[in-house]
Amino acid sequence: MARTDEPPAASDDWWRTAVIYEVYPRSFADSTGNGIGDLRGIRERLPYIASLGVDGIWITPFQRSPQVDQGYDVSDYCDVDPLFGTLADVDDLLAEAHTLGLRVLVDIVPNHASVQHPLFKNAVAAGPGSPERAMFHFADGVGDRAPNNWTSVFGGPAWHRVWPDSATDRQWYLHLFSPAQPDWNWRNPAVADYFDGVLRFWFDRGVDGIRIDVAHGMFKAEGMPDAPDVPAVADGLRSNPLVTDQEPVHEVYRRWRRIADQYEPARLLVGEVNLEPDRAARYTRPDELHQAFAFAFARLDWNGDEWAAVGERLERARRTYKSAPSWALENHDLVRTASRFGGGERGARRAAAAVVALLGLPGAVYLYQGQELGLPEVDVPPSARVDPMWVSSGTGRDGARIPMPWTFSPDKVNGFTVNDGVTAWLPTPTGWGSWSVEREEADPHSNLTLVRAAIRCRESLLPTGRIPPDEPVSWHCEPNGLVTCEREGGMTVAIAMGDEPVPLPDGTVLFRTDGETDAVLRPDSTAWIWRRN
Known part of the structure; x- marks a missing residue:
């Protein structure tokens, strides 16, 4: 229930x-x-x-x-x-x-099911041209070859024979992932x-x-x-x-x-x-x-x-x-x-x-x-x-x-x-x-x-309207490796992605990962900066 x-x-x-x-x-x-x-x-x-x-x-x-x-x-x-x-x-x-x-x-x-899904098992049993097979992608091959040259995400061809040893049912089914995952036919x-x-x-x-x-x-x-x-x-x-x-x-x-x-x-x-x-x-x-x-x-x-x-x-x-x-x-x-x-x-x-x-x-x-x-x-x-x-x-x-x-x-x-x-x-x-x-x-x-502290800080800023969810942003990367994402509302996310310390952007530090208190951001660190007082 x-x-x-x-x-x-x-x-x-x-x-x-x-x-x-x-x-x-x-x-x-x-x-x-x-x-x-x-x-x-x-x-x-x-x-x-x-x-x-x-x-x-x-x-x-x-x-x-x-x-x-x-x-x-x-x-x-x-x-x-x-x-x-x-x-x-x-x-x-x-x-x-x-x-x-x-x-x-x-x-x-x-996108795909299991070969053990009842509808696929019904399709296999029903045979070519049946409404059951129309739920998936069954197709005739080209001679002894697959219907097309598509490959699987997991490697190898994206097609498998339904009954490899059958002389009458020569169809293949499509699986863009493993052979155990037949693709649904969404055009049905x-x-x-x-x-x-x-x-x-x-x-x-x-x-x-x-x-x-x-x-x-x-x-x-x-x-x-x-x-x-x-x-x-x-x-x-x-x-x-x-x-x-x-x-x-x-x-x-x-x-x-x-x-x-x-x-x-x-x-x-x-x-x-x-x-x-x-x-x-x-x-x-x-x-x-x-x-x-x-x-x-x-x-x-x-x-x-x-x-x-x-x-x-x-x-x-x-x-x-x-x-x-x-x-x-x-x-x-x-x-x-x-x-x-x-x-x-x-x-x-x-x-x-x-x-x-x-x-x-x-x-x-x-x-x-x-x-x-x-x-x-x-x-x-x-x-x-x-x-x-x-x-x-x-x-x-x-x-x-x-x-x-x-x-x-x-x-x-x-x-x-x-x-x-x-x-x-x-x-x-x-x-x-x-x-x-x-x-x-x-x-x-x-x-x-x-991470807990960062989530708490984020949550404390949301009710104030200081970090609106859909505000425009602009991204920049300086020659010294400082990456910034400037949010229109006034906050900047600064990331030191180079090998040397970089000056922090102007403003009030709201959060930082390097544990420091000065105006320099250490390599491999992030800081949130508030640009408006």
Whole structure:
């Protein structure tokens, strides 16, 4: 039975300034002792998340799935995989989160399903030309070859034979990810009707919004012709314009927006739109998605010229389409910033400066679990890797998905599971507990302490109107490596991205990461400056 617990009271545009904490269920907290995180583990740790000062959580897929791609291969969109719990656990989590003032977003995967989804199994059984097969992309090959030259994100061809040994059923099915993840055919109106029901199921249950996986995908070019250029290695969907960013997808989001707006309060729609800024911003026009992640920014290294250039491109796109910005530098698919920005002590300082910089920008910020601790990327032994991308292409995302360290202890799980004797689903390296919540909460100079303080400072400024969510900004990078994002309302975010100390911009220091009190900003540090008295 769905609960009706109301989310925290606030205006419908709460998301414009929200800080959202991404939870990867497998790796967050294990309440059963089997080495895999679960929904009850998340619920038990909600007080910690609330203590960060964030406004909500985004939980990656926990729906029923064979777990070939760690839940992004969904076999039942309206149920919970027993690995993570039950629908009753979802209800309990929602109720507890709302009590703590946290909103909850869940992941929906509309581009592809699992080969175990009943509708795909029906399609396989029904045969060529059937209405069941029209729900997915089934096509005849060209002789013994696939219908076209498209490649999978995970490497290799994007097509598989339905029945390789059949002399009568020679069709192939499309999978832009693993062969276990067939793509839905969104040109079939029945698919849109099906997903309307999925959205309403979760909205009726009380979730506050959804994050949409591969939101720029779904529709494929009419006729599905050969791609003009086929990359030698997998590079996501960026190399093939025929499989993403097709115009009909915008009507889907207009339709979903109408559904989301029927609820009180209105539900939030957040898209994973991995496109260049001028294309991605089109998805957040006033009648479509509320937010789309700024992927051009999320992929950046520690380079001042690139930060300023990408920031300006995002700002131009935002002004053109009047979209709301949302910022992130880490998620479950990206290399951790402490490693991406150089590794070691300097990489850690840069990662801390980067997250504080994001918190000073206008709009919403998404933090990935462990980012508040400064967790580095882990070099997972090949024998322990489980990411299907690793299996097919030799690159993988396991290093950013290592279980959360909660305690500083000599065991191999550091408080992640209630069973210290179990091996976690991904191994934690020696010394992982040195980044634990327990240890960092006891350290006034830790990354966790810094992030909490920055969120508190941000929240103290919001009610004063000193940092409006949608105000224009301008980005600059000086020859000395000082990057500035000047907000029209009077605040400047300054980041020292060079190798030498730099003079702080004029004004009152509101927050800084280098722990100093003078007018000089140390390398790999961030400061928020108020220019108006």
